Amino acid sequence: MTAGPEISATVGIIAGGGVLPFSVAEALRARGIAPFIFAVRGFCDPVRVTQFPHHWVALGQVGRLTRLIRSEGCRDIVFLGGMVRPALSDVRLDWGTVRAIPAIAAALRGGDDHLLTGVSRIFERHGFRVVGIGDVAPELLMPEGSLTRRVPDADALADIAKGRDLLRALGPFDVGQAVVVVDGHVVAVEDIEGTDALLARVARLREEKRIRAKAGRGVLVKTPKTSQDLRFDLPTLGPRTIDGIVAAGLAGIGTVAGHSLVAEADVMTAKADQAGLFVTGLPL
Structure with a gap:
């Protein structure tokens, strides 16, 4: 892996849900780098954010956000956490946002990758450097x-290979980053609702006897999209993912090593071991 950029002494985290x-803020602290969280109202956890220096911002306050980032001495910023794509009518406009409306509108017309890349360019034009988790917290x-403890068997590896082939083919369409394959059959593909909803859908299919394979078979496969900007929206798994896999009756998850994120790894791994599941990092 090539060395990333030298990170500034304070890193701004624009935080969704x-x-x-x-996890990234704690990793930065452990490396002696100061995190500063710019918490997006309606998305960021209002309890956990109090553990870190922070400011609250509303969606659409580009001018206020850039002023705050600059005032806290953050050259490098990273976008993290879930957020529902807003309608323009839901965005609270300040003067900085008004000036950026053409760029924001253009970004909203594409898929998620297009949106995130477009938003990052707005901040880069203000002189900030937008970095990824691989730059600020590679240990995640x-x-x-x-x-x-469990590893995928031959059947699971075959399902993983099929899932990767499908996601590779879907990548140019910016659809999703995850698929569930059971005994060679693609049973569900991630859509705008995300991975948790995908697994809940598989659980319903099992309850309705639409999936005939017995519980403990099948895999969740997560990979980045083709040509994805790896600073943003990397496939992420954590303890909630394990809960979803258990409910869906799957054997485990395969995700691309070095291009996927693990939140609360110790908790996630303990849950998976307790449930007899595998969590495996796949070669690129």
């Missing part, structure tokens, strides 16, 4: 090989 922004990237 989930645990990932806080999925390693190659199994994290769990």
Whole structure:
């Protein structure tokens, strides 16, 4: 792996939902780098964010956000956490946003990758450097090989290979990053609702007897999209993923090593071991 850029003394985390922004903030602290969280109202956890220096911002406050980032001395910023794509009517406009409306509107017309890349360019034009988790917290990237005691058997490896082939083919369409394959059959593909909803859908299919294979077979496969900007929206797994896999009756998960993120790895691995599942990092 090539060395990443030298990171500034304070890193700004533009934080949506989930645990990932806080996992990265803790990793930065452990490396002696100061995290500063810019918490997006309605998405970022209002309890956990109090553990870190932070400011609250609303969607659409580009001007306020850039001023705050600059005032806190953050050259490098990273976008983390889940967020629902907003309608323009839901965006609270400040003057900085008004000036950026043409760029924001153009970004909203594409898929998620197009949106994130477009938004990053707005901040880069203000002089900030947008970095990825691989730059600021590489220890959160999925390693190659199994994290769990259980490893995938031949049937699971065949399902993983099929899932990777499908995701590779779907990549140019910016559809999703995950698929469930059971005994060679593609049973569900991730859509705009995300991985948790994908696994819940598989659980319903099992309850409805639409999936005939017995529980404990089949895999969740997660990979980045073709030509994805790896600074943004890497496939992510954590303890909630394991809960979803258990409910869906699958054998485990395969995700690309070095190009996927693991949140709360110790908790996730313990849950997977307790449930007899595998979590494995796949070679690129």
